[in-house]
Amino acid sequence: MVCMDLPRTIGVPAHGCSGFEEEESTTKELEEPIVREQLNDITAYIDASGVYGSSEERLEKVRDAKSSRLATHQLGDANLLPFLPLEQDEDHHECRGTQGGTLKCGFAGDLRAAEQPTLTALHTVFVRLHNNIVSELQLINGHWDEERLFSETRKIVIGVWQHIVYNEYMPALFGPVATDHFKLSIKPGRKEVPDYNENLSATMSNVFASAAYRLGHSQIPSELEIRDNKHFSQTAVPLHHAFFNASAMHDAANNGMNGFVLGNIAQKLNKVDRHVTAADQGHLFEEEEDGFGLDLLAMNIQRGREHGIPAYVEYREICTPQQPKIKSWDDLKGVFQDDGLLDELKEVYGEDGVREIDAFIGFTNEKHMPGGRIGHTLGCLLGDQFKRLRLGDRFWYERNAPEGFTDSQLDAIKGTSLSRVLCDTLDDSENLSIQPYPLHTPTYDTKKFKNDKPWAQFSMENPFPEFKTLTLPNFSNHRVPCSDESEIPKLNLNPWKDGSEEPVPVDVAPLPVLKESIASLDDGRTLA
Numbered sequence: 244m245v246c247m248d249l250p251r252t253i254g255v256p257a258h259g260c261s262g263f264e265e266e267e268s269t270t271k272e273l274e275e276p277i278v279r280e281q282l283n284d285i286t287a288y289i290d291a292s293g294v295y296g297s298s299e300e301r302l303e304k305v306r307d308a309k310s311s312r313l314a315t316h317q318l319g320d321a322n323l324l325p326f327l328p329l330e331q332d333e334d335h336h337e338c339r340g341t342q343g344g345t346l347k348c349g350f351a352g353d354l355r356a357a358e359q360p361t362l363t364a365l366h367t368v369f370v371r372l373h374n375n376i377v378s379e380l381q382l383i384n385g386h387w388d389e390e391r392l393f394s395e396t397r398k399i400v401i402g403v404w405q406h407i408v409y410n411e412y413m414p415a416l417f418g419p420v421a422t423d424h425f426k427l428s429i430k431p432g433r434k435e436v437p438d439y440n441e442n443l444s445a446t447m448s449n450v451f452a453s454a455a456y457r458l459g460h461s462q463i464p465s466e467l468e469i470r471d472n473k474h475f476s477q478t479a480v481p482l483h484h485a486f487f488n489a490s491a492m493h494d495a496a497n498n499g500m501n502g503f504v505l506g507n508i509a510q511k512l513n514k515v516d517r518h519v520t521a522a523d524q525g526h527l528f529e530e531e532e533d534g535f536g537l538d539l540l541a542m543n544i545q546r547g548r549e550h551g552i553p554a555y556v557e558y559r560e561i562c563t564p565q566q567p568k569i570k571s572w573d574d575l576k577g578v579f580q581d582d583g584l585l586d587e588l589k590e591v592y593g594e595d596g597v598r599e600i601d602a603f604i605g606f607t608n609e610k611h612m613p614g615g616r617i618g619h620t621l622g623c624l625l626g627d628q629f630k631r632l633r634l635g636d637r638f639w640y641e642r643n644a645p646e647g648f649t650d651s652q653l654d655a656i657k658g659t660s661l662s663r664v665l666c667d668t669l670d671d672s673e674n675l676s677i678q679p680y681p682l683h684t685p686t687y688d689t690k691k692f693k694n695d696k697p698w699a700q701f702s703m704e705n706p707f708p709e710f711k712t713l714t715l716p717n718f719s720n721h722r723v724p725c726s727d728e729s730e731i732p733k734l735n736l737n738p739w740k741d742g743s744e745e746p747v748p749v750d751v752a753p754l755p756v757l758k759e760s761i762a763s764l765d766d767g768r769t770l771a
């Protein structure tokens with residue numbers, strides 16, 4: 244960890260030192276330096292590595308011995324559903340623990356699971372989902388051994404995860420322009436499923452991890468709302484108290500984990516723009532006695548520089564090849580959400596510095612695309628990455644058996660949704676109601692309204708919010724009881740019953756060799 248003395252203008256405690264740790268890279272061990280490339284700790288594929296880990300070693304730790312179930316920890320209150328298993332690492336100094344440190348942080352497939360409670364809650368939800376599916380498959384196929392139960396369940400959880408990311412998360416973030424351009428929409432059944440492309444690499448582009456997808460840092464709210472099961476606001480935890488601190492989630496008086504999840508799906512995110520909440524800008528992971536912590540915005544900028552990420556305008560030009568090159572500050576007029584920002588940036592980067600604006604700064608300040616929550620360049624970089632993650636994944640959930648699912652299994656996965664996953668994994672779900680599309684805030688209808696189709700079906704036809712209001716046209720996102728399967732259908736596991744389908748051949752073709760290892764845009768140019 245090095246201390247970086249960052250010059251500041253306003254708003255952030257001036258303690259002089261920002262801790263910054265250089266990342267592992269390919270050059271560390273080499274005598275003759277080559278182009279420097281950072282090393283990944285986790286898999287690039289959307290493969291639920293957050294649940295199962297990115298290595299055999301991690302998998303062994305999250306799995307309940309060699310059984311088909313994932314390990315969990317039962318809190319004192321036996322009425323609550325089990326939590327993540329507890330961290331064993333005594334040295335994890337950031338973990339604040341609960342009950343005088345006896346309850347450690349939660350442990351999951353991804354090492355960041357305990358970073359803040361809503362993230363921990365989502366990890367817990369998917370561990371519970373895995374164990375629920377195992378129980379159901381055990382009833383359907385009593386003769387399956389533990390290994391078969393584990394592997395089939397893992398495959399289903401990955402399918403559900405991929406489906407939710409592409410069918411529910413991406414339309415909300417991207418809007419129709421980027422989704423259509425990169426042909427990312429999910430359609431029912433096997434309609435319009437793009438072929439696997441052995442020449443496309445699903446590897447994370449450096450710019451995606453170091454700058455582009457960090458857009459989420461601008462969306463983080465300053466406090467985490469906690470709601471009771473009837474959706475009344477109970478309290479809120481300031482974010483800077485919540486880092487590595489699950490105590491409120493372990494507190495049944497505050498509605499435990501339900502409280503965070505129900506608060507989270509009612510709360511609006513911040514807009515992707517120039518602002519990052521103070522908790523993350525100067526108070527990130529702060530120790531109470533210090534009164535200051537790290538600065539995530541500064542880390543994003545410095546990480547981009549350390550990784551050698553080109554400046555914002557380089558990406559803007561790749562993504563808008565028909566536009567003239569950006570040579571002066573005036574060339575950026577109308578590109579950002581607020582032209583006034585150009586003067587401020589000019590002060591920081593200098594009169595001749597328009598081609599030096601850091602990537603993260605430019606990305607998060609662009610005007611948003613119609614119906615989306617991000618600007619054009621982010622849409623282009625994220626679209627390229629998510630396209631490669633889909634087309635470059637030989638085990639993508641929409642692919643045919645034998646690697647993929649049978650037709651009826653795929654229909655079952657596409658018939659489910661995030662709301663069903665939450666309904667099946669939160670406490671007291673028999674008495675719970677939630678909105679069918681939890682990534683949008685609920686609507687409040689004055690008269691009784693019933694949607695013609697459940698969200699799971701509707702979403703594959705028209706998932707995009709209305710341009711101006713960002714609400715869903717022709718779909719009422721009013722809260723419905725989890726028990727209402729016409730609005731929030733259950734995941735139908737019958738297609739997994741042995742004998743319900745023609746047996747599929749077990750031969751799996753050898754993996755093809757990837758011909759390209761870096762991202763390429765449609766026009767053939769490459770991204771860092």
Ligand code: HEM
Nearest residue numbers: 358359451452453456457458459460463523539542543546
């Ligand atoms: C309270 C919420 C969050 C906190 C405290 C947080 C904190 C952090 C920290 C400390 C890093 C490492 C920074 C570095 O050393 O360079 C990081 C990296 C990152 N964050 Fe967040 N983050 C949060 C939410 C989000 C969200 C919502 C997103 C995206 C939607 C996001 C995307 C990323 C990405 C892509 C990276 C880089 C990961 C990599 O290099 O592999 N984060 N975050």
